[in-house]
Amino acid sequence: MFDKHKTWSKLFAEKGASLHSYLLRRVAHRWDAQDLAQEVYLRLLRIDPADAASIRNPEAYLFTIAANLIKERAVMRQQSPLSSEGLEEVIEQLSTPCSAEADMDRELRQQRLGVLIQRLSPKCRAVLVMHYRDELSYREIAGRLAISTNMVKKYIVKGLAACRQRMADYE
Amino acid sequence: MSKTTNFEAGRRARRISEQAVAWYLEQQDHPSERQRAAFLAWLHVSPAHVAEYLAIAQMHGDLKAAASMETMAAADLVEQARRENPVVVFPLVVADMARESLASPQYRHPWRRTLAQAVACAAIVALVLLAGWQWRMTAGNLRESYAADADSIRDVRLPDGSLIQLARNSQIQVRFDARYRQVEVIRGNALFAVGKDPSRPMLVRVDGHILQDIGTVFDVKRDADSDSLTVISGRVRVWNAPREGAGEIKIDVPQVQRSGDKIADLTAGEQIQLSSSGIGTIRPGQVEQATAWLPRDIRFQHETISDVAQRFNAYTSTPLVIEDARIADMQISGVFHANDPQAFSAYLATLPGVRVVHDSDRVRVIASSGAGDTKAGSL
Numbered sequence: 357m358f359d360k361h362k363t364w365s366k367l368f369a370e371k372g373a374s375l376h377s378y379l380l381r382r383v384a385h386r387w388d389a390q391d392l393a394q395e396v397y398l399r400l401l402r403i404d405p406a407d408a409a410s411i412r413n414p415e416a417y418l419f420t421i422a423a424n425l426i427k428e429r430a431v432m433r434q435q436s437p438l439s440s441e442g443l444e445e446v447i448e449q450l451s452t453p454c455s456a457e458a459d460m461d462r463e464l465r466q467q468r469l470g471v472l473i474q475r476l477s478p479k480c481r482a483v484l485v486m487h488y489r490d491e492l493s494y495r496e497i498a499g500r501l502a503i504s505t506n507m508v509k510k511y512i513v514k515g516l517a518a519c520r521q522r523m524a525d526y527e
Numbered sequence: 528m529s530k531t532t533n534f535e536a537g538r539r540a541r542r543i544s545e546q547a548v549a550w551y552l553e554q555q556d557h558p559s560e561r562q563r564a565a566f567l568a569w570l571h572v573s574p575a576h577v578a579e580y581l582a583i584a585q586m587h588g589d590l591k592a593a594a595s596m597e598t599m600a601a602a603d604l605v606e607q608a609r610r611e612n613p614v615v616v617f618p619l620v621v622a623d624m625a626r627e628s629l630a631s632p633q634y635r636h637p638w639r640r641t642l643a644q645a646v647a648c649a650a651i652v653a654l655v656l657l658a659g660w661q662w663r664m665t666a667g668n669l670r671e672s673y674a675a676d677a678d679s680i681r682d683v684r685l686p687d688g689s690l691i692q693l694a695r696n697s698q699i700q701v702r703f704d705a706r707y708r709q710v711e712v713i714r715g716n717a718l719f720a721v722g723k724d725p726s727r728p729m730l731v732r733v734d735g736h737i738l739q740d741i742g743t744v745f746d747v748k749r750d751a752d753s754d755s756l757t758v759i760s761g762r763v764r765v766w767n768a769p770r771e772g773a774g775e776i777k778i779d780v781p782q783v784q785r786s787g788d789k790i791a792d793l794t795a796g797e798q799i800q801l802s803s804s805g806i807g808t809i810r811p812g813q814v815e816q817a818t819a820w821l822p823r824d825i826r827f828q829h830e831t832i833s834d835v836a837q838r839f840n841a842y843t844s845t846p847l848v849i850e851d852a853r854i855a856d857m858q859i860s861g862v863f864h865a866n867d868p869q870a871f872s873a874y875l876a877t878l879p880g881v882r883v884v885h886d887s888d889r890v891r892v893i894a895s896s897g898a899g900d901t902k903a904g905s906l
Binding site for chain 1: 537540541544545547548549552554563566567570571573574577578579580581582583584586587589590591592593594595596597599601604605607608609610850886887888889
């Protein structure tokens with residue numbers, strides 16, 4: 357955590373950004389993220405029901421809408437647009453205003469998330485770690501814990517939802 | 528914002544998170560056309576759904592790195608999870624002193640003597656641990672006394688799917704209501720294979736002790752100076768219950784987590800003595816002895832596989848678990864040696880569409896198509 361702060365202050369110094377303006381941008385950005393989700397939603401609603409049936413991959417469609425909105429916003433503000441249309445970058449843009457902060461934010465987020473995983477119930481924790489760290493399949497985890505694959509899935513859903521809720525508390 | 532509203536809002540937010548996670552996982556797993564349409568419909572419900580989905584997608588990208596911060600080895604995590612006490616939602620049972628709730632007017636019971644004993648010692652509560660359960664409709668209410676005569680063992684099948692086998696000259700009193708399934712062992716020896724009904728805990732009273740069970744198999748033996756509990760399969764935790772209150776059994780969920788005065792953990796194949804002065808030490812390997820009074824043969828005619836499996840499970844610490852509902856309901860007839868569940872599982876494996884999987888602590892019976900082994904609540 358201490359190192360984290362050092363990195364932050366170094367970054368502030370380099371960029372000449374005051375804490376004040378940084379925080380302002382963070383707050384402004386939170387509004388952005390909410391606006392963005394709202395706008396994505398409105399665009400989703402505008403799809404003709406007949407066309408909706410033909411959407412082969414709704415998730416990709418959703419991310420495309422989000423990516424387009426981010427691009428539009430960047431053009432409006434004359435910021436540099438996305439360097440690529442990589443999914444990861446789109447997702448990153450959803451929560452962080454600019455790329456330098458994105459890296460820092462990501463590291464902080466990952467650390468917080470790591471702590472949250474360790475605080476989950478032993479079963480949720482075991483399932484999440486085996487799945488995401490050790491890359492075991494549901495079936496393999498089910499075998500190790502002597503539970504059904506369906507239960508493994510339930511623990512993952514419960515664990516991730518709990519993490520997400522607690523991450524939201526940080527925002 | 529009032530507390531209630533905050534609580535409600537928190538619950539709603541969690542529900543949306545869980546839905547978003549479930550949808551997210553499904554989208555990564557080649558969703559069918561129907562699933563994709565349902566997902567789109569879910570997104571259409573609210574901008575909050577869209578926002579949450581995007582947030583989950585982002586968090587998912589961090590999971591590999593975050594989970595890699597965990598330093599414990601997988602084997603240790605598994606061991607820790609195995610020892611996890613899922614008692615969290617299980618109620619604390621406070622033995623009431625009067626115990627009228629189970630006493631039925633039609634027979635006399637030495638309440639006064641046991642009352643004194645009960646007051647003299649803290650009641651011991653055993654909570655049976657079971658990972659995972661299935662919510663199901665509760666069976667009807669019931670108030671009935673059952674006794675086995677001197678000539679034969681009696682089977683009592685209860686509406687919740689429980690099978691209680693009574694040794695000769697044994698008696699139990701059963702009372703099911705909307706909140707609890709209560710069984711008192713009045714005298715003799717009874718073996719419980721308890722049906723699952725988590726909304727109504729099964730409470731088994733043995734003199735000054737209460738055993739709570741949700742879906743395991745155990746034997747209770749009443750004796751003049753002490754009673755004994757033998758766990759055939761599953762796990763049992765024994766708690767010291769605080770003495771307080773009178774009248775009905777009182778159940779208080781948060782209290783059991785606070786009290787924490789666990790006495791012992793019993794796993795399959797272990798036995799313990801329960802007496803008014805406390806409990807004895809846990810002894811291993813008494814299953815055969817404890818179940819010696821059970822019939823040596825298991826005979827069944829047009830009974831469902833799940834009912835027959837329950838009979839075999841009275842004898843073995845590696846229970847048969849019928850995970851496929853269709854197989855569970857198939858009717859079979861036959862005669863087997865009770866102490867040879869392997870013969871029975873070998874027989875099951877010969878049935879069409881049935882596959883038998885031998886795990887270390889259970890024998891799972893699943894559909895051979897492989898489709899049946901992920902059925903919810905199959906534990």
